[in-house]
Amino acid sequence: MKNFYNIVKKEIRELMTRQMIFSLVFMILMFGMMGKFIGNIREEAEKSVSMAVFDMDRTPFSQTVVEVLGGERNVIKESSLEKALNKAREKDIKALLVIPEGFEKDVEEMRGAKLEVYSILKGLGIGDLSSSGMLKSAINTINQKIATSFVQEAIPGKNPQDIINPIKIKEFVTVREKTVPGNPEMIQGLVTSQSIMIPVILMMVIMYSGMMVITSMGMEKENKTLETLLTLPVKRSYIVTGKMVGSALVALIMAAVYMIGFRYYMSSFMPSAESTPILKNLGLVMTPLSYLLLGTSLFMAILVALSLSMLLGLFAQDTKSAQTMNMPLVILVMIPFFLLMFKDISTLSLPLKILVYAIPFSHPIIASRALIFQNYFPVIGGMIYMAIFAGVAMFITIRIFNTDKVLTAKFSFKKRRKS
């Protein structure tokens, strides 16, 4: 085992270069800055939009509208619409709401009164484009108020809402034997976190660990160190596993840094997936056992990635070709990532279903969803499949390492010369 630890230690020392540590620190800073920047934009967009009202009607009713929209302080007093727009531009106002002459009269006579909204764009950023949406929701509130007062006047003694919206929906969600009030959107947060976060974590860890292992093999060949390593009195299986573990540890550090950064970045503009009572009532919660199984499933997927990468790394001639060798692994991760992000496995066609089940990296994603429903069968089945897959890949790798193919194996797309 001494030799195994020695190889692990060397791998970490070789891969954890100053440049790599620098790029990690840079990445943390970049995510932090991006998160803060986007958070600021969001805060700005969420702030009450700077808007103004130009009241050309000047009636008690138009005054009510002005009050709903923030009162006298928002009113621009000018003699014409053009001047009012100029004033709004000067004051850096994003939207001007114009109450035209005859507004009150049109409302009273139920002729469909009109309000005019002028959005003043200075750019195409999120903050600039959200102004019109905010105003429309304010106008909706005004509409509701007007409609309610009309109904109250016309049919006193009745709840105006029962007349405006005579049909109300009472929704229930049923999961297995449990039925609770609510709608499927209420579990959106949980679904989002399961369908995006788990695959993203998986993708990052697999891609980094794969890249590290393949690069490590490419470096051995490029620096001409592999031959010496293979003549040392150390078992070839220790060389294979030592390289895998060393590279995996470095990859995990990198993936963890990226994940923390990514999470911070995402949380700056995505609401956190708070567990609502509906999830608890439906039994859609991750128990400690579920987390343990999910962790094991992720670990098995990493093992598969490492053993496959080691196999691919055998064909890398240098660090440059190592980057290309990573491609098959990336494709294998991408297929289930995109397929299962938009669809559930049960809704896929049979050939696609077979494809997804055959790709080992699909199983942690499938597991993350099955575990919410405490459905353990596909999870354990997936883990057994991944264990067999990793075992076979490792076996083949060690077999190749015990032959001279480790030095001579390479991919060649050139036509073989006829002898």
Add this chain to the structure above:
Amino acid sequence: MDKVIEVKNLVKDYGNIHAVKGVSFEVNKGEIFGLIGPNAAGKTTTLRIISTLLQVTSGEIKVFGHSVAKEPDEVRKCISYLPEEAGAYKNLSGKVYLEFMAEFFSEDTNGKTEILKRGIEIANLGERIKDKVSTYSKGMTRKLLLARALMVNPKLAILDEPTSGLDVVNSHQIREMVKSFSKQGTTILLSSHNMLEVEFLCDRISLIDKGVIVESGSPQELKEKYKTNNIEEVFMEVVK
């Protein structure tokens, strides 16, 4: 006399290319044996097979009585191989590289310290031993690699073109080092296309050309046999 290496009818093919065609030779304990020939003669392939890196197409090789094909792990315990185009881990310092290698050959910390001390001495790089390998010149890297190969006091050192690409001063230092290790009891098998170097170093040589051994003997015997002044002329006579 104890036989360290026994090579019988060694054949190695790479697909349609026949690199080694029935080579046989023996190396005795304590001697410096040279495998001499031009580029692509089959020297490196033979050394790589003896070092357990390549598998034979046919033939048999024994190192200290262990079959290279059947007991490669036992063979690796006895040998130390320096490939022609070897490199060291560029992100490690020279000292850390030697430390990493010493770990495989030592039973305890004291043993490791002793091997490392010897390695630093052989490399003779002064304070630069603490610098990263990526900052070394070709000569410095070669010295470090030779130190790596010899610091473990191997029973058999296999050196493929030990002075390849080095200047006169560095080549001389390395040749002296190889000689002194041989005197201490290490058996050395080396390859070279530098005939004069071989004449200076080797007790016995085999001339190899196009995968076949064309002549064997001590440099003196061969010079007398072909009535020449040096091995280079012997080689030209043999392959004529």
